Amino acid sequence: MPHTLEWSQAYTHRLSKNNARAVAARQADLSQRLAYETAAGALPFLTMSYREKLVVELPLVLPRLKICKHMLVLGIGGSALGARAIQRAFAPGQDGPEHQGPWLWIADNVCAQTFDAWLSKLNPAETVVVCISKSGGTIETLAQYFLACDWLKTAFGRNWTQRMIVITDKTKGYLREEALRHALISLEVPNCLGGRYSALSAVGLLPAAFLGIDWQSLLDGAADVARPLTQNPSNIGSHPAFALACWAHELEVHQYSQLVFFCYIPTWSAYGLWFAQLWAESLGKKSMGTMPVPATGVTDQHSVNQMFLDGPRNKGCLFLTSRVQAAGRNFGTDLPEQWAWLRGKAFGSLLEAESLGTRMALSESGVPLVHLEMHDTSPRAAGALMMLLEAATLFTGWLMDINPLDQPAVELGKRLANARLGATGYLQEEADLFAFLSAAKKEQHF
The missing domain is CATH 3.40.50.10490 (Glucose-6-phosphate isomerase like protein; domain 1)
Incomplete structure (x- = not known):
């Protein structure tokens, strides 16, 4: 069975489907670019x-x-x-x-x-x-x-x-x-x-x-998602990765500066950090881009979710769940009366209920939200998700008219660090370091 992107709460608050359609009108040019760059070995x-x-x-x-x-x-x-x-x-x-x-x-x-x-x-x-x-x-x-x-x-x-x-x-x-x-x-x-x-x-x-x-299953899952794009680039407009890119581009156009990656598959929580680098290093350029914010359900319901729900209206959300997760042990039938509604239920049922509750609360708070529901949590499913997000990142960069494959800004820090350690060939960086370290300090102790 397929994995699913659910869009009913995606274009809310300041977002407009009409604007997204205008962006999608660029798909003919982008499909030609996709055909050219795949043929050239650039992707x-x-x-x-x-x-x-x-x-x-x-x-x-x-x-x-x-x-x-x-x-x-x-x-x-x-x-x-x-x-x-x-x-x-x-x-x-x-x-x-x-x-x-x-x-x-x-x-x-x-x-x-x-x-x-x-x-x-x-x-x-x-x-x-x-x-x-x-x-x-x-x-x-x-x-x-x-x-x-x-x-x-x-x-x-x-x-x-x-x-x-x-x-x-x-x-x-x-x-x-x-x-x-x-x-x-x-x-x-x-x-x-x-x-x-x-x-x-x-x-x-x-x-x-x-x-x-x-x-090999990780590769198989990735290939499942990539195949429609590589075999027929003209179909880019119907691909879910392009739909995600159009939505993400609309977030930035309408001054949403943060993209929350809320993962309700606990064993996949580290994918949030992987996605954060993918998104930030690819798209944070020329004073543009949305800041990725990894979050894990249900842990972060009890930490940063207050900001997501009631803080500045500058956040969109990719909300990741799976239909198939471990149920775990069942609660006994002798729970105290005040917790009787848990009797006989599986521990994992809490995750499903908390996921639904948080997704609804975010939507009702005006957070534009795309729900990514994985049919299962196999390696093949993970490969599919990774390819979906990589392709969506690529297409978002193209819609922003930036290069999503380079990372020019991070090189400066590397050059300065090399100069600090004594590497040769960094005369300008050495001069900049001297000026920086020689500047008058304004210190406060605690």
């Missing part, structure tokens, strides 16, 4: 042109992993968020009591305390390290790579290379040079596949395969 996340090679190469790596209980992933941003979302959705056991493995550890931050603890406590004989960077030059990831190499060399000597895998560009970058220099096992991040669009490549699927997750 590999959508065409999945890398899949045939991946399904051959990834299984060849897996025998190397069978002797390992732990995978330590070195990666940040798009090199980490997809893998974490997939793990928490489909291999949550490692976060529970008495788990026997395998374990996935993702070093996605510069936290010396955590990284030192992991290298001190993980057994190298049971661990494989996977270093992920599309460019091969991400400073945070390379710093971890250098330390992890020393850790492996101490344990294995010359054989350290047997426990290191890199996922990077096919031909260029420092990690590719390292792979060639040391004959490291490697998988590629295809050309034109940016990090935030790479979760359904080796970047996210090697960790998934290590955990025993059906990674």
Whole structure:
């Protein structure tokens, strides 16, 4: 059975369906653009042109992993968020009591305390390290790579290379040079596949395969959604990803500055963080874009939902549920009389009721809301959702007349950090740092 987008509460408050129809009138031009860019190989996340090679190469790596209980992933941003979302959705056991493995550890931050603890406590004989960077030059990831190499060399000597895998560009970058220099096992991040669009490549699927997750089904679900677009771009106007893009564009036009991703599939809550990077890094450009706000039901009903319901009227909402979720244990028939209405009901019935209540409350508060209802919570369903959101992000950027595939603003901070650490070739950044650090401070102590 299909998954569903429900639109009855989408065009409310300041939004107008007529304006959305005007935007949709651009679909002829955008369908031509879609046809051109897919043919040119500029949208590999959508065409999945890398899949045939991946399904051959990834299984060849897996025998190397069978002797390992732990995978330590070195990666940040798009090199980490997809893998974490997939793990928490489909291999949550490692976060529970008495788990026997395998374990996935993702070093996605510069936290010396955590990284030192992991290298001190993980057994190298049971661990494989996977270093992920599309460019091969991400400073945070390379710093971890250098330390992890020393850790492996101490344990294995010359054989350290047997426990290191890199996922990077096919031909260029420092990690590719390292792979060639040391004959490291490697998988590629295809050309034109940016990090935030790479979760359904080796970047996210090697960790998934290590955990025993059906990674082929993730790809199948994504392909189900992408196929109508790639096989016949002229049908873009009838695709749900384009409908979402038209709605999201209308939100911004009408001064809705935030897009809440409210997830009522608890095991999928980490997809909110994955979506936040996808949306923000793709669309936050030229003083435009809506700020993604991940929220988890029912947890955030008791934290930020007051702001959603009664704060500024600047929010739209993608509301994610599933028709099929675990029911859990039933309440006994001996509950106190004041709770008699719960007798015999399943614990999971609370989630359905809370979901409905919150969705209605948001709608009655004037929050434009699109309800995404997944038929099930299988890997195939997750792949479908990920492709839907990636395509919707792409089309929203096109409607905004910006490039949703680059991230120019974040490069400045990287250059300044490199200059601060003493890298050469950053004369202007060094001068800017000196001026910034020399400015008079206005301090207040507490």
